[in-house]
Amino acid sequence: MPQSVYAILPASAALGLLFAFGVMAARPNLGPRAWLVPAVLSILFFGLTVDVVAKAGPLGFWNEHLRGPWGAQIWCDLLLAAGTATALLLPRARAVGMRPVPWMLAVLASGSIGLLAMAARCLFLEARLTTLSKETVR
Template sequence: MTLFDIVPIVAAVIILGLVAALVARRQVRWIIPACFSAGFAVWSLFAVLTEGPLGFWTEHVRNAWGNQIWMDLLLAVGMALIWLVPAARAVGVRPLPWVAFTLATGSIGLCAFAARVLYLRDRAAAP
């Protein structure tokens, strides 16, 4: 197996673990999305350095599956922002810079945004 065969499997296992924890009603700490943001930023930098800064677009316009993946990512980010923006306002975070960061970087910005909101929520709840 190559690196490109292994990485998607590892990513799926990690996300399934997170989902299992959420379903078990465990609270996700801010460090989890912060680590996701950092890890994905490193992988994205690798992709940009090896494939170029617009390589993602070539993949999304290649065929129907590429289009489907692009629309799936847009829908996922949109749905996440529906919940995250009000939560951000509730803890005193101005959402516009974070939404712009998310739109520019995708999951890197979204995970960082979620980490910030969860951090402030946890800090406010601490005795």
């Protein structure tokens, strides 16, 4: 991936988050295919991460977090966000039969990639259960 992509990525990601917040505020339920959003994001971010790991190595992130106060703060922020999101998602995941430990390991190993995949799987299973329940009622 060209270096110029990495120059615009932070601002693009921030704009994407603002857009997502707007969509979530306007339409909190995206329907039975909502799982596609985190699934696609997980796949795209995985692709970006493969490129970064190929260029900077699998532990290249660690030096960034040791660089100074901001690096340490960002590391703590990422851990708090991943822990909070996982804690909020786990009850829903358990309710649809997902085993928590493999998903927690995926989040620990890959951060947002694992968390997005976990959210996608949970939303997919919830949608499938809802569809099956509606068919059973008929």
